[in-house]
Amino acid sequence: MSEISADKLYKSSVEFDGVPNEDENIDDVLEEEERPFSYFDILDAPRSLPDPVELTFEHLKEVGYELGLIKLCWPDIIHPIFENRTNFPVRYLTNNDKERAILLYAENFRRQFCYKFKNRKALFLASENECGVQxxxxxxxxxxxxxxxxxxxxxxxxxxxxxxxxxxxxxxxxxxxxxxxxxxxxxxxxxxxxxxxxxxxxxxxxxxxxxxxxxxxxxxxxxxxxxxxxxxxxxxAEEEEEKITDKGINDEKYKLKPPKDLKSKFLQMMEQREIDKANEEKERLAEEERLKTLEEEKRPPDxxxxxxxxxxxxxxxxxxxxxxxxxxxxxxxxxxxxxxxxxxxxxxxxxxxxxxxxxxxxxxxxxxxxxxxxxxxxxxxxxxxxxxxxxxxxxxxxxxxxxxxxxDEKHLDMPISWSMRISIPHDVLMRRFPEGMRTTNYKYTCVEEYAPYVSYDGIVKRITRYKDFQCTEVTVIEDHYENRQDKLYKSVLDTNTDLITEYFQRGREDAVTKHVYYKNVDAVDAERKIFFNSEARYDALSEIEVELDKITEYYEKRDDRLYYRQVIYSKKSEGTNAETSKGVRRPIQKMIQKYMRDESKPASDDIAVREFAIVDREIRLKFHYGKGNVTASTRTFIKPPISEMGEGMVFKPELTFGYQAEVGAKPPRQLNLFILFEEQLKEEEKALNSIRDVEIQISEFLLLRAHEMAFNKLDISLFNKEQNVDFRSGMLEKEEQHRACKEKEVEEETDYFAPYLAKLGYPEKLTYDQALDCKYACLNDFKNMLVERANYIQKTFEKSTEKLQNMKNYYTMYHENLTPEEEAQYFEEVNNMITYLRTLEIRLTRHKDLSPLRYEALLTYLNDHPMLTNLY
The missing domain is CATH 3.10.620 (C8orf32 fold)
Incomplete structure (x- = not known):
């Protein structure tokens, strides 16, 4: 096989559309293209290898961590240091035989798993502890x-x-x-x-x-x-249901029906069409906003x-x-x-x-x-x-x-835990968070949590709710408190309306459970609502609603069946505002009181609504509806001039008028009307005093709340050792006194010869006669004390025996006349007396047995006393 250069092999493989390079012969290229493909040509071609990488121990450790390798050697760790800790138990530093066997088993298990499942990641079978031991x-x-x-x-x-x-x-x-x-x-x-x-x-x-x-x-x-x-x-967020407090008769059902609607149906249809279009547009915008919000809340790709x-x-x-x-x-x-x-x-x-x-x-x-x-x-x-x-x-x-x-199964089981027992002190448990507080950002909400007693105002949780996902616009701030002396446990601020709602636990002296008011408005007559625990108040007041020109009070389960009172003040003017700021009471225009039905009275005599028109000088009464009646009786009294008011007031028929719902009922007598008029005058004065008391209570409550918010204090239980500083200092002082007393008892030894030396003025040295006299005086006094103690026990025993005999004689003579309770009491006293006699007998016997030993011990003590050495 001819040798092909790496450069030529590379060039031939990267040629584009078969176009040869300028430096090559076309025939050579065609010859190479006709030659069949072979991997040997590629493998035999010279190649350039990457620079060698220096393999270190750290690289091997990294590979071991990635593969989950388990160490099969266990070197001894003598002086481990972990975050300034050096005192570790032995089981932290070494592996016992069973732990080594389980690690060997685990490494074999890991190898088999990796061989069988090559595509899965390593198993987390073993890991190094704080001392570096696997x-x-x-x-x-x-x-x-x-x-x-x-x-x-x-x-x-x-x-x-x-x-x-x-x-x-x-x-x-x-x-x-x-x-x-x-x-x-x-x-x-x-x-x-x-x-x-x-x-x-x-x-x-x-x-x-x-x-x-x-x-x-x-x-x-x-x-x-x-x-x-x-x-x-x-x-x-908790949603409270609106409390319906006015349970009076609803007069709406007695109103006349409205006239027939003669408006064009076509116009109504056109108006409804416009309304539907507007609603559809609102729904479309809401859907777009919802989709936009979902897109913002969607998790980004990972x-x-x-x-x-x-x-x-x-x-x-x-x-x-x-x-x-x-x-x-x-x-x-x-x-x-x-x-x-x-x-x-x-x-x-x-x-x-x-x-x-x-x-x-x-x-x-x-x-x-x-x-x-x-x-x-x-x-x-x-x-x-x-x-x-x-x-x-x-x-x-x-x-x-x-x-x-x-x-007696022979298979390998898991060794016991090498870790120390979890220990959490109580103060750490109460502190809860590592730094005493923690902040968590949830969706649309930020929650700040505090451990009890970390903050001076007792706050344990602050929940801030936002309008948008980016958390830029705050809607509600909700604070939770614990251990406050003013019993405040939750405060909610609505940033849209600046409305603050405070919630109190039961236990306040004024029995307030809830306070609703507007932020940065501290005036007494500002709009607010104050809720009370009616069961804890003598007047059964459950709610006060303060508005600009009126105050409404709600009561529950009163004996006089009053459940509603409203006070309407005269409209404010500039002069009235100035007077009010100086402490002058606001003039009352009228008062309205409502009562529940009293079934013990006829409906015509049971007052449902009482209205005191102070400015109009009238008293208007409305009675409850009778059974089967669609109307109710009414009565109006006109107060005479102020000059005629008093004990000599003359009642005139023209000062009253009314309506009787009962058909055929006789008109009331003038005497009864006069008595009823006098009762209403007294009720008016009583209601005026009650209203002024309520005004004072509102002022005092607001002043108290300002003081509580400025100088808040926390309640600390007597059993809370971590937070109760006075209790802790008292206990430490008591323990110190007890320890000092114990040390004093050990260090100081009682000197029985000291009183006799005191009679002689504590001389440095005694003569022979003085030492002899003091020694026998001490022995004689001790002997007399032992005899007197024995005689006292003997006399007490004899008196108790005589008393027991008298009790038995009395029972023998009068046992037939005793009641079962008296007889049971007699036997109980006899048993107690017998036990007491037995105790005296044991004490006397023990005293007689120990007296000689005590006398010998005193004699030995005196013989060894340093002031009596001249006797020997």
Whole structure:
């Protein structure tokens, strides 16, 4: 075979339309074209190789990480340093024999898997811990039960993990993580990547009894990067129903019917056509706006779609009332159905007992996958053995020999977890977030969350709602509070109307539960609504509605059946505004009161509406409707001039007029009308005083609210050791005093000879006679004390015995006349007395036995005393 130069081979292969180069002979080219094609000509042709790449240890490590290789050598790590930590348990630094066997098993399993499934990515079987030691991922899970009721359910546990642990993205989005720290270290660092967060959450869920698994798979970009701007906010705005407070009789049904409409139907049709056109145009614009919004909210295209590695938790049904299998995202704490489009595929799942590889096709969605891990055709087991709860035949159903074989199985099982037990102090649990607060941007919403007692005003959550997807125009700001002394727990600001709604918990002295007012309007007569807990007020007031020239009050369940009162003030003028600003009370034009029906009275005597026309000097009454009546009785009183008012007021018939709904009823007597008129005058004065009290209450409430907002204080429980500074300082002081007392008792020794030295003035040295006298005085006093104590116990025993005998004699003589209660009381007293006598007897015996020993101990103490050395 003739040798062909590489240059000629290249030129012949790149010739365009068979046109030869100028430097070549046409015959040579034609000869080469007629020659049959051969790969040997190409292989034998000289070629230029790329420059050699220097292969380093780092390159090999990168290749090992990508292939998921498991190290089969275990060097000793003596002094590990991890984020300024050096004190690690031994199991963090080494692998025991069982862990080494499981790693060997895992490497063999990985090789077989890679040989059989060449197109699938590497499995996440083992990873390095914080000390650089490779551990099996199943042994990283440490089932833990924490002593907090806040973490008893999967919802609360998932929410706590999402709040407490800061999410870290993977270094390379399409490669498995290079390390997997223990759950204990993850909670200490308060951060971790998806696999560490899933492992920590799975440890908590398994610890409280759930059937949870860590999932290794693929997710969309928003999930792997924790982008929440396209997620609906979980804090849905609450819509309150309008409360209907006026339950009076609706007079609309008694109005006359309107006249027949004589308008042209053709004109009506033309108007309706214009209205329909306008509505169609509005619907078209709304549809365009909706499509535009959907386009803005649509996820942008991702070149790594379906390749981004992620980890989450699979919660299976069957345990603790879990009815269906669900996914839990540890970075957000939200649950998702199995057919969620957030997850693209599953490679494997594992818990603290075993490891399973998914053998099913995920292209149709994860909702089509079967999650029966016992099906070996769908899930490949890492270890042969299965948990006992999955086996069809339980050990209790087998015979004794078969049961022994079940418990003595020879297959390899998963080693126990090498991780330390998860420890979360109570103050860390209450702090909730790593930095005490966290901000999350949801779709149309920004949520700022704070731990309790972090902010001086007690705010724990601020929800800002926007009108557009770009979050440029604020519509509502909703603040949530805790532990405030003013009992405020929520405040909502509508930026479109500047309307503020404050919500209060029960427990305020003024019984306020809700306050609605406008921002930057602090005047007493400004429009506002104040709601009360009517059950906590003596006047049963439930709501006050303040408008420009009137105040409306609503009551509930009053004894006098009043449920509505409205006060209408005179129109304001410039002079009136000036007077009001100086504290002058506003003149009242009229007052209207409404009452519920009192069935104990006739309808003609039961007042339904009472109107005090202050300016017109009239009192107008309207009574309730009688049964079968379409009209109601009315009565109007005209007040006489002020000069005639008083005790000597003369009632004239022309001062009143009215209408009686009952057919054939006799006209009321003048005396009854006079008495009714006097009652209404008293009610008018009473209503005026009540209204002025309400005005004062409104002023005091607004002044109190201004003070509470300016100088807010938080309530701290006596049992809250972390926040109650006074309680903590008191406890520390008490502990210090107790410790000092204990140390004093140890350091100081009681000197029984000191009183006798005090009588002599504490001499430096005693003479022989003084020492002898003091010694025998001390012994005699101690002997007398022992005798007196024995005599006292003996006398008490004799008196108690005599008392018991008297009780028995009394019972013998009068037991027939005693009631069962007196007899039971007698036996109880006798039993107590017998127990007391037995105690005295034991005490006397013990005293007699110990007296000689105590005397000998005192004698030994005196013989060794340094002041009595001249006696020997």
């Amino acid at each position: 551990k099996m991922v199943s042994t990283t899970i440490r089932p833990t039960t924490l002593p907090y009721l806040e973490l008893e359910t999967w919802e609360s546990s998932a929410r706590f993990v999402a709040d407490h642990l800061k999410y870290e993205c993977l270094e390379d989005p399409i490669l498995l993580p290079r390390h997997l720290y223990s759950p204990h270290t993850t909670f200490l660092r308060q951060s971790g990547h998806a696999f560490e967060l899933a492992t920590a959450l799975c440890s908590l869920l398994i610890g409280v009894g759930y059937d949870a698994y860590v999932v290794s798979g693929y997710a969309i970009k928003d999930v792997t990067l924790r982008i929440m701007s396209r997620v609906e906010c979980p804090h849905v 070149e790594l779609e379906g390749q981004r590695v992620h980890s989450w938790v699979l919660l299976k049904s069957g345990e603790r009332n879990v009815t269906e299998n669900i996914f839990i995202e540890p970075s957000t704490g939200f649950s998702h159905p199995l057919n969620s489009d957030l997850y693209c595929g599953i490679e494997s799942v594992w818990n603290h007992l075993n490891y399973w590889v998914n053998m099913q096709d995920c292209t149709k969605g994860l909702g089509c996958i079967e999650y029966d891990l016992t099906d070996v055709t769908k899930w490949e087991h890492f270890l042969v053995g299965e948990p006992l709860k999955w086996r069809k035949q339980k050990p209790k159903d087998l015979e004794e020999e078969d049961t022994r074989e079940v418990y």
